[in-house]
Amino acid sequence: MRGVAVVAGGLLLIAGTVLVVVADQQRVDALDDAKAAVVRAEQSLEATRDANYRYAEQLTGLRTALAAQETLLSDTTGFLP
Numbered sequence: 001m002r003g004v005a006v007v008a009g010g011l012l013l014i015a016g017t018v019l020v021v022v023a024d025q026q027r028v029d030a031l032d033d034a035k036a037a038v039v040r041a042e043q044s045l046e047a048t049r050d051a052n053y054r055y056a057e058q059l060t061g062l063r064t065a066l067a068a069q070e071t072l073l074s075d076t077t078g079f080l081p
Helices: 002-073
Strands: none
C-alpha cells in the first residue's frame, strides 16, 4: 500500500511539474504575442500619423485656395476679375 502511495505521489508531483512548465510556456508565448501586437500597433500608429501629416498639408493648401476664392467671390462692387 505504501508503494502505491509513493507511486501515486510521484505521479502527482511529475504531473504538477509538467503543468507548471506548460503554464509557464503558455505565459511566455502570450507575452511574446502581446509584445508583437504592441509593435504592430506602434507601426500602424506611426503610418497613420504620417498619413495624417500629409493630409494636413494638403488641407492647408486647399484652405488657402478656398480663402482666395472666397475673397474673389465676396467682391461687392460687381466687377469680378
